[in-house]
Amino acid sequence: MRRFSGLLIGDMSKSNMLLQVLFFELQLCAITVSQSLANNFFAKPNTNAGIVTRINQKGLNLLADYLKERVNRFMHHGEITFNFSAPLTDEVTFGLISTKAIKYDSEIFKSQLVTIPGQGLLWTGSNLNLSIGTFFKFSTSNDEFYGSATLQIKNAKVRSYFAAAINFDGHLRTDLQKCSLSLGNIVMNFSEADPLLLSNYYSQIDQFIGERIEMIICSSFNTELVPIISNRLLNTPMSGALFDRYFLNYGLIEHVQYLQNAIELKHRGNVFGIAKQSKKRFNDFRLPFSSPQIKISNQEENQAMLEFTMSNYSISTLLYWMDQHQKFDFDISKKSISDSMVGYLRTECSAEDICAGTLFPALSAEYPDGMVAIKSHTTTYPRVRLEKTGGVIVLWSQVDSFVQQHESTHRFLTASMMVEFKLEKVKFHNYSITSQLRVQKFKVFDVASLVEGIDAISLEFLVTALSEIIFGDNVTKKLFGGLKLPILFDFAQKSVDIIFDTDKIRIAVDFCFDQGCDSDEGKENKDFDYYDSINNSSSSQP
Template sequence: MRIRLLLAVLAGFVESQNLANGLFAETGSNAGFVSRINQKGFDLMANYLGERVKRFLGAGELIFNISAAVSPEVRKIHYRQQPMRITLTSIRVTDFDAVSFASKMIVISGKGIAWRGSNLNVTVLTSFHLNTPSGELTGSSPLSFDRTNVELLLWTGVNADGHLKTDLVTCKVAANNVELTLAAADKSIANYLPVIMHFIKERIEQAICPSFHAELVPVVSNRLMNTPMSAALFEHFFVNYGLLSPVEYTDTRVAMRHRGNAFGILRQGRTRLNDFRLPFRAPPLNEGPSSDKMVDFILSNYTMTSLLFWMDQYRKFDYEISRTAQNNTAIAGYLKTDCPGDDICAGTLFPALGQRFPGGEVIIKSHTISYPRMTINDGNATIYIDSRVDAFVQRKKIQYVPKIRKYFVKEACCLSSSCKLVAFRNYVLHADMHIERFKIREVASLVDGIDEGSLEFLVNALTELILNEDMAKKLKGGIHLPIIFDFEQSSSEVVFEKDRIRISADYCYGDSCRTATVAESKDNAIDYYDVVQG
């Protein structure tokens, strides 16, 4: 029966995994990110489940109602030839040794996750009913299970709804000492005691497993690797958690390899379409060893780069700097080609511009010429954005003559942005993009005095006034990672390593969370970016 149940569960998970992932995967793909739960996390889960066992047994709840005919083989062993039927029903727990009870959760390599409750010493007041040809016998007696071990084997997979779920595969009980204590008034039943004890020992799992299943498995299912296969980020963007392979069980951890690509939602009339197309693939990801924390996420640049790609498709890195775009009187003043007195404006920075286009306003527009790239090195992550910049002067409208725009400079600009204020909170990776360096090249100017050097000065001023404030908000919603261990976060660290980002976090529950604080990234207070590549 257990084998059939296990095969059915595994077959269902495999079929569901294929349904969830078959349309947008290819053989040999690399993981965009890897998620891991380490043994330290399972130790916390074991403590949590142990406390739950103590609560429900301490409240007197161990529920069973077993009724079955005694088999001819058992009757023959105990010299009972007549048909018998026994019914056992629990009334309440009268004694539970909470001090001796131990709770442990481990990973069994290649098989799943096992929760083990050992040294279970419990006494249950039980009513019994014997139906024999000579009549019916009823009574109630304490039923004791001493030094009993309970094991729940659990398996995680994608269910029919395309949702990652952890569920029970088998429940095993090893009862070392089972006793049914009869009262003096139950002498008529004493002759049947060997048959009753045989009946109980044969069905010990029916007596114990239902309560442990009902009390513990839903908790595990809710808190352990319970996640959909995608999540909304911000605006039009989503991230794909689909698995490249089944959940991996090793002796010290559980690992999952996720596709990790961001994708966009396209609209065609009233139809919404998921678009997974990307012009690049995930690079090989060196996962590295487990940390000393409960949960690890290892990210290549694939998740972030694919998000930047889709943001670029929605022109999130195209800019217009003008009086109307910024709606800022101070900025509008800087963009004038002539200004009174000692004021500073485009005309004073570039006198030839003011002479050639008096009474005008500068409009600067940029558009990316390729999607942004991200590189990750020890201690830093850098995002490169290549843009083409066009600058115009718009002359004031004269009666019967519309506004006239005249181009005066074109250039290419490469920006390098760093990730600042990096933190991981509640399964969301937060970071502010900050422009660190830029490089001007391929300047084509129609105005004397406008060259690479002067444009770098101008771009630097605009960066401080406008661009950095806007760039810091680009990732305002953060990168949402799957909730694989649903407890309160107590601490975290985000570490940039060669070609990967490692996120590690510890969790807590109850009183242990009162003094816990969430630590931000250990890398976010240092300026690493001195050179623009390219």
């Protein structure tokens, strides 16, 4: 049996490690430059973020636990693969082929994922005790023979460095920058039946393995773990499609911030539309207002795994573009409402029925046998107020009322109206925040009527009577499609807390996997076909 110490190999590779650290720093510098160029292409000076995302250490701990599970799985299936051959001397060649991992101590193996402030992420797999079965071929100028041996790795530590950057296609992605291996001890167990000639080359074999052990371990761990980190952490396009024709801008106003115990991203957070000019389409970012500054709490107690802080800017921009497409204008007429409600619009009806004519007798007298139509259009874009008690949306509209008699149409009223909606049933699921709108109050003013008896008070009474028609599905479910936030931490959602505050909403989310999930949703079967999953890891979610 032959033993050699990994400490000697560590001394031999000091220069290589220094070069790797320098290379890592240069890569981070290049990432920062390229990311700044990508983000500033559309940026304006003094732009504030509309949405701030933080992935806290609690979330990184969950990902580290998941990575440990994956290490345990691929070690259980014996997937340590290598095949090397090289000359030991001018006359002797040594080749080594792995068979499988035959022993792995999962109990003491530790997985940790932390931020390196100002640089990136570091995953560390420590206390790695592993035995790998191998076949070797020993060739001399006169003879060759084959044998088997066990490669034992004790107390090794794998370090993988990651950083997120925006790719050339405008996609944010977390990629591996460097992998290194710190060795405790390595033991190569040869058989006592091997030729004595082999013992003359133990030192060369030590060097042969020492030069390749980092590549062996890092390549195996990279194959298994890099797709998981790349797919589940900070992997998103720079915009997301909402409902109808709207998109939310996830673009960053500065590069990804690696803080102490957290990752922070500042998104522009504005909703935009697609405009047409001639035969061309382009993203329309024009807005009549700018984003306010968001104050982020730095308290470390009771932090969720992922926290979104969204100012009223994001909701305001969505409502602005909805208003540009007349989503808050309404039309109450014979054509737009159900047949069961049409009777309310008549200027004449029987004494037992209720209609516009019974509410306003002068309307019936002046326009007999007519049909009322009410149209409304906004006079300015909606305003949003976020408070500790909830969210409020305010609309200002002009209301015009007409009577249609046979082939002629007469305008008989113009008024202004303010409607205040309250955000209700606010939910966050699958990275979408959805809400419904409920009319909280409204006011009618500046009434100009050609019909006696119709004033602000009577018109408010009419609006109250017709509120279900005016503000029913036409308005209250306008935000049902929701705001789709970037998927930056891709695990099953376990719990969420939505906190309203002055001028902002904070969404605090915790996630889970496997037995950590309360429900069957998001659970993964440990007996799943491991190889099918790995084969598809580059194109699908691991």
